[in-house]
Amino acid sequence: GAGVSQSPRYKVAKRGQDVALRCDPISGHVSLFWYQQALGQGPEFLTYFQNEAQLDKSGLPSDRFFAERPEGSVSTLKIQRTQQEDSAVYLCASSLASVTNPRELFFGEGSRLTVL
Amino acid sequence: DQQVKQNSPSLSVQEGRISILNCDYTNSMFDYFLWYKKYPAEGPTFLISISSIKDKNEDGRFTVFLNKSAKHLSLHIVPSQPGDSAVYFCAARSWRDDKIIFGKGTRLHILP
Numbered sequence: 001g002a003g004v005s006q007s008p009r010y011k012v013a014k015r016g017q018d019v020a021l022r023c024d025p026i027s028g029h030v031s032l033f034w035y036q037q038a039l040g041q042g043p044e045f046l047t048y049f050q051n052e053a054q055l056d057k058s059g060l061p062s063d064r065f066f067a068e069r070p071e072g073s074v075s076t077l078k079i080q081r082t083q084q085e086d087s088a089v090y091l092c093a094s095s096l097a098s099v100t101n102p103r104e105l106f107f108g109e110g111s112r113l114t115v116l
Numbered sequence: 117d118q119q120v121k122q123n124s125p126s127l128s129v130q131e132g133r134i135s136i137l138n139c140d141y142t143n144s145m146f147d148y149f150l151w152y153k154k155y156p157a158e159g160p161t162f163l164i165s166i167s168s169i170k171d172k173n174e175d176g177r178f179t180v181f182l183n184k185s186a187k188h189l190s191l192h193i194v195p196s197q198p199g200d201s202a203v204y205f206c207a208a209r210s211w212r213d214d215k216i217i218f219g220k221g222t223r224l225h226i227l228p
Binding site: 004033035040041042043045048056059093102105106107108109110 | 160205
């Protein structure tokens with residue numbers, strides 16, 4: 001596609017429910033990042049993939065959060081047993097270069113998760 | 117510990133005047149600084165960047181200044197236009213781990 005695509009755009013979950021958020025990066029982009037943006041805050045780094053390898057997951061807030069990119073293209077961010085504090089916009093970004101050129105980081109529109 | 121700080125949550129500027137958005141950082145390992153612009157319900161889009169080896173980068177109406185000794189950078193927009201109304205994020209990359217760290221953002225309102 002022309003840009004980074006994320007789905008669903010909006011998700012409402014009951015506390016304790018599992019959710020899965022999908023990111024389709026720009027075709028051919030090697031690097032993929034997940035960020036969490038809470039209301040009134042800047043994007044907070046969650047995890048980073050280079051192709052299918054998860055090189056950095058230091059930003060994942062707990063073991064309830066899990067991300068994968070099994071074929072080096074589409075990525076899924078899974079949140080188990082959701083809590084209210086997980087409510088945020090989850091942003092995915094991709095980059096062509098294997099050594100990230102920050103100038104080339106393209107963001108999707110985000111998936112807004114609301115946990116009731 | 118916030119490594120990239122934008123201390124002004126919002127800023128209002130008259131159309132045609134200069135907008136100055138400020139950003140401070142604490143990590144000496146940052147080697148690249150960026151500004152992103154975000155409209156509601158959209159993802160951030162890249163605006164302008166500067167390498168740590170430079171002190172100024174200009175692109176049309178946008179100029180970014182870097183003061184390494186003060187660990188401070190600023191984005192100047194001149195002249196300001198209505199379409200510039202958005203949230204602006206300052207961001208920085210560490211050469212050590214390649215992560216891009218964002219500030220909390222400044223909401224810019226351009227007044228008619």
